[in-house]
Amino acid sequence: MSAQEVSQTQDGVQIIRATSAFDCGGRCPLRLHVKDGVLLRVEGDDGPEEEQLRACLRCRAMRQMVYHPERLRHPMKRVGRRGEGKFERISWDEAYDTLIRELTRVKETWGNSAIFLAGGGGYLGALHSGPRAASNLLARFGGYSASYGNVSSEGPVWAVLTQYGSVMVGNSREDLLNSKLIILWGWDPARMISGTNTMYHLIKARENGARVISIDPRYHDTAATAADEWIPILPGTDTAVMAAMAYVMITENLYDQAFLDKYTVGFDKFKDYVLGIEDGTAKTPGWAAEISSVPADVIERLAREYAAVKPAALMDCQGPARSAMGEQYNRCAMTLCAMTGNVGRPGGSAGGGLMGIPIGHMFRSSAIPGMKNPAEAGGPSVRGSLDLQDRLIKRVHTNKIFDAMIHGQAGGYPFDVKMAWFIASDLVTQRGNTNKADQALKGLEFIAVNELFMTPTARYADLLLPASAAIERNDLTRPWPSGPYFTFINKAIEPPGECKSDFDMICELAERMGYKDFNPMTEDQWLEAFVTKNPETGPIIKDYRKFKQEGVHRVKLKEPIIAFRQEIEDPENHPFSTPSGKIEIFSQRVADIGNPLLPPIPKYLSTWEDRFDPLKEKYPLQLLSPHPRNRVHSELHLVGWLRETEPHAMWINPADADPRGIKNGDEVLVHNDRGKLAVKAWVTERIIPGVVSIPEGTWYDPDEEGIDRGGCVNVLTNDAYSPGGAAALKTALVQVAKAEGR
Amino acid sequence: MQIGFYFDQTRCTGCSACRVACKDWHDVPAGQVNYLRVNYTEKGRFPSVFVAYTVGPCFHCQDPVCVPACPAGAITKRPEDGVVVVDREACLGNEACDEKCLKACPYDAPQFGPEPGAKMQKCNYCLDRHLKEQKPICVEACPTRAMDAGPLEELEKKYGQGREAAGFAYSQRTAPAVVFKAKPEPGA
Numbered sequence: 001m002s003a004q005e006v007s008q009t010q011d012g013v014q015i016i017r018a019t020s021a022f023d024c025g026g027r028c029p030l031r032l033h034v035k036d037g038v039l040l041r042v043e044g045d046d047g048p049e050e051e052q053l054r055a056c057l058r059c060r061a062m063r064q065m066v067y068h069p070e071r072l073r074h075p076m077k078r079v080g081r082r083g084e085g086k087f088e089r090i091s092w093d094e095a096y097d098t099l100i101r102e103l104t105r106v107k108e109t110w111g112n113s114a115i116f117l118a119g120g121g122g123y124l125g126a127l128h129s130g131p132r133a134a135s136n137l138l139a140r141f142g143g144y145s146a147s148y149g150n151v152s153s154e155g156p157v158w159a160v161l162t163q164y165g166s167v168m169v170g171n172s173r174e175d176l177l178n179s180k181l182i183i184l185w186g187w188d189p190a191r192m193i194s195g196t197n198t199m200y201h202l203i204k205a206r207e208n209g210a211r212v213i214s215i216d217p218r219y220h221d222t223a224a225t226a227a228d229e230w231i232p233i234l235p236g237t238d239t240a241v242m243a244a245m246a247y248v249m250i251t252e253n254l255y256d257q258a259f260l261d262k263y264t265v266g267f268d269k270f271k272d273y274v275l276g277i278e279d280g281t282a283k284t285p286g287w288a289a290e291i292s293s294v295p296a297d298v299i300e301r302l303a304r305e306y307a308a309v310k311p312a313a314l315m316d317c318q319g320p321a322r323s324a325m326g327e328q329y330n331r332c333a334m335t336l337c338a339m340t341g342n343v344g345r346p347g348g349s350a351g352g353g354l355m356g357i358p359i360g361h362m363f364r365s366s367a368i369p370g371m372k373n374p375a376e377a378g379g380p381s382v383r384g385s386l387d388l389q390d391r392l393i394k395r396v397h398t399n400k401i402f403d404a405m406i407h408g409q410a411g412g413y414p415f416d417v418k419m420a421w422f423i424a425s426d427l428v429t430q431r432g433n434t435n436k437a438d439q440a441l442k443g444l445e446f447i448a449v450n451e452l453f454m455t456p457t458a459r460y461a462d463l464l465l466p467a468s469a470a471i472e473r474n475d476l477t478r479p480w481p482s483g484p485y486f487t488f489i490n491k492a493i494e495p496p497g498e499c500k501s502d503f504d505m506i507c508e509l510a511e512r513m514g515y516k517d518f519n520p521m522t523e524d525q526w527l528e529a530f531v532t533k534n535p536e537t538g539p540i541i542k543d544y545r546k547f548k549q550e551g552v553h554r555v556k557l558k559e560p561i562i563a564f565r566q567e568i569e570d571p572e573n574h575p576f577s578t579p580s581g582k583i584e585i586f587s588q589r590v591a592d593i594g595n596p597l598l599p600p601i602p603k604y605l606s607t608w609e610d611r612f613d614p615l616k617e618k619y620p621l622q623l624l625s626p627h628p629r630n631r632v633h634s635e636l637h638l639v640g641w642l643r644e645t646e647p648h649a650m651w652i653n654p655a656d657a658d659p660r661g662i663k664n665g666d667e668v669l670v671h672n673d674r675g676k677l678a679v680k681a682w683v684t685e686r687i688i689p690g691v692v693s694i695p696e697g698t699w700y701d702p703d704e705e706g707i708d709r710g711g712c713v714n715v716l717t718n719d720a721y722s723p724g725g726a727a728a729l730k731t732a733l734v735q736v737a738k739a740e741g742r
Numbered sequence: 743m744q745i746g747f748y749f750d751q752t753r754c755t756g757c758s759a760c761r762v763a764c765k766d767w768h769d770v771p772a773g774q775v776n777y778l779r780v781n782y783t784e785k786g787r788f789p790s791v792f793v794a795y796t797v798g799p800c801f802h803c804q805d806p807v808c809v810p811a812c813p814a815g816a817i818t819k820r821p822e823d824g825v826v827v828v829d830r831e832a833c834l835g836n837e838a839c840d841e842k843c844l845k846a847c848p849y850d851a852p853q854f855g856p857e858p859g860a861k862m863q864k865c866n867y868c869l870d871r872h873l874k875e876q877k878p879i880c881v882e883a884c885p886t887r888a889m890d891a892g893p894l895e896e897l898e899k900k901y902g903q904g905r906e907a908a909g910f911a912y913s914q915r916t917a918p919a920v921v922f923k924a925k926p927e928p929g930a
Contacts, residue, residue, distance in 0.1 A: 041766055044883060054883070054887075056757060056759050056885055057757055057758050057763075060759055060766055061762050190756075190757060200886050219791050221756055221757070221793075222755065225755045232788070232789050629757065640771065641766070642762065643772065644772050653788060685789075686788075688788070
């Protein structure tokens with residue numbers, strides 16, 4: 001029987017194998033039921049039951065997304081005021097001519113660096129990713145300006161490069177079954193997935209006898225399902241509690257000195273800090289309790305338990321690091337992992353928050369060959385640098401894009417932006433301080449946006465280019481954050497109207513701009529080359545056609561992958577990728593930067609808008625902005641099947657709601673000096689008093705008074721970054737009041 | 743033979759993948775019609791909070807009270823597998839009979855749209871899949887494998903005879919075809 005016959009069912013429905021390409025926390029094989037070119041239903045993976053990579057609700061709603069009546073279908077140009085949202089249909093010819101004319105005008109008037117390319121994570125396929133193709137196009141055109149860093153994980157990336165010199169810090173998920181104690185420190189995979197099947201493995205680990213502790217401001221669904229104990233903690237204070245755990249382990253001699261001697265450098269300096277020898281303040285449980293609201297006796301018990309139970313997996317993550325001084329949280333977690341000898345051991349963890357393994361890792365995806373950006377010529381070499389300032393000589397930090405558009409070189413930024421091109425990126429909702437984005441975008445000369453929907457960013461466009469969705473083209477995808485497997489999208493349906501993939505659009509633009517050899521290969525040639533020439537997949541995936549047909553290639557592991565296993569088991573031959581060859585609890589490279597807010601050992605540091613900021617008088621509540629359960633950031637916002645599963649609402653404890661006269665379901669106004677939004681209150685005992693939480697990603701929708709009726713939490717967050725590069729989105733103070741008369 | 747569901751409440755994160763998969767499979771638009779609901783229980787005071795979810799499809803009761811409640815005889819229980827099905831042609835609609843089946847059902851399984859004259863619709867155990875020996879889509883969709891389905895007797899053999907769970911009351915009168923693994927409540 002031929003493969004084609006296998007994929008046909010009796011009723012003429014064809015089964016097409018695909019995945020999403022969202023910037024989500026998983027990557028799941030889908031079987032799309034297609035008849036006469038129409039997607040009828042979505043089924044999940046049909047691999048062996050235990051291995052099934054089961055999709056979450058987001059992909060289950062794929063059909064409503066691709067057929068949503070508000071999909072953009074044709075190129076359009078703005079006819080109303082900028083940001084008003086009034087557009088008129090134009091032809092592709094006119095669209096391309098307009099974009100080429102504006103690129104040329106801006107280049108000739110202001111120079112190449114006035115063109116800002118904002119490529120986001122809205123599409124994580126290998127070939128049809130627009131940002132890579134557009135950066136090549138603009139490189140040929142003479143250059144462009146861009147940002148540095150990603151808004152999600154800059155804190156842990158800096159921290160792991162400092163401590164381990166590697167980003168591959170995860171164990172494969174089934175290794176959780178080898179743990180006896182699992183500490184979820186800010187981690188909620190039930191909501192943001194953290195790798196397909198992660199929640200399943202966590203549940204199985206607990207069923208297997210592991211004790212699970214959740215340390216978090218919220219009693220989230222992961223904790224509610226899988227935790228034996230919830231330890232509530234105030235945001236921004238994690239590192240203080242970790243330092244106090246170290247204090248208990250040091251003073252009670254519960255740590256693994258032999259491990260530290262053999263594999264690490266600089267523990268003595270950390271010890272001096274913890275004991276107060278360095279700065280006169282001992283980091284006692286009592287000291288940390290004052291800061292974090294976690295009782296001293298709970299910290300002592302936690303420290304003793306984590307030190308005694310082996311192996312134990314301390315699972316720090318990226319969320320709490322998305323804050324001012326956020327990188328300290330990951331560094332301190334990794335230091336605890338070393339103090340307890342859990343690094344490189346089955347059932348343990350190396351910490352570091354990135355959780356990826358070196359098979360199928362998204363960072364190792366193939367892509368079309370990149371080109372150097374002429375506008376960045378003459379910049380310093382940033383490879384391996386831990387000094388963020390090196391990276392900000394030619395670029396702006398990703399959380400400062402809009403500030404840079406407003407203030408330009410006069411504000412100390414490397415360029416003056418006159419034109420922006422957004423591809424797969426709804427930065428208006430997805431960066432701090434959304435009202436500043438509004439100001440910035442209203443001040444530009446020209447804005448082009450490639451999009452599937454009229455997102456808040458798309459509303460500011462002068463030119464709208466309608467993009468196709470993932471299942472409307474063939475592409476390679478990779479698991480988030482890593483395998484052990486690889487996936488393929490087979491094109492299931494035609495895109496609506498005149499939509500094209502970003503890659504196809506940019507290739508057509510290149511053709512018109514005279515770059516004749518811009519795209520030398522067909523889609524299938526590219527994809528086959530991506531599979532066979534990628535150093536990782538080439539030796540593993542022998543049959544490209546079979547892989548394409550099956551949509552997934554699973555890698556069988558003889559045993560779980562353990563980060564740094566070789567470095568621990570055979571240190572002579574496998575040094576860590578740091579200058580010392582060891583785990584750097586003290587980093588000379590960081591010491592050389594000389595920034596007291598970026599210390600060479602991990603430290604708890606007080607910040608702006610933390611709970612000790614005098615601003616707390618005016619804005620008494622700390623604000624969190626966790627991942628949404630029913631969107632991928634701002635993607636899927638319009639999909640009804642998903643919206644109805646969890647109405648957008650702000651978590652607030654009765655202790656904060658009652659004095660404000662707020663009842664469950666009331667509309668509230670949340671504000672600080674950056675903005676004001678309206679949202680429904682969800683009054684719940686599941687959040688620590690003094691903190692409110694609004695899921696990120698709902699679409700910005702300001703009314704005539706400037707109140708965001710869309711409940712976009714980034715109206716309230718800060719467009720600041722931490723010295724190591726973490727976007728400081730979870731460091732914000734707000735006040736909440738019941739909305740009157742609505 | 744009587745089919746039934748198994749639900750492991752200790753594994754459910756309330757994610758709603760089952761609910762969305764159900765809507766996709768049965769082509770039910772967003773709105774008040776939900777063949778499968780995810781019900782929420784929250785008890786206790788900070789920081790001692792208890793949270794549990796229960797899945798709410800039609801439990802295809804062994805003695806379904808919706809059947810006699812229907813004035814038009816539109817609801818029947820299939821003798822071969824116990825699946826409770828509705829003949830939408832025969833259903834009188836929400837206004838004509840005042841939703842008697844929904845009022846009779848302890849689990850809100852019968853669903854009516856908001857429009858006048860809306861006919862009853864509900865979970866049919868994915869009969870099309872069942873006839874092809876596939877499990878209901880909600881079972882296959884669950885990321886944490888919290889659900890199972892099959893002959894009730896087999897489910898009871900495999901999972902025991904748990905009939906209670908937080909947020910669920912077993913109706914002796916209707917005998918819902920479901921086996922639970924309940925989430926233990928603190929102090930219980």
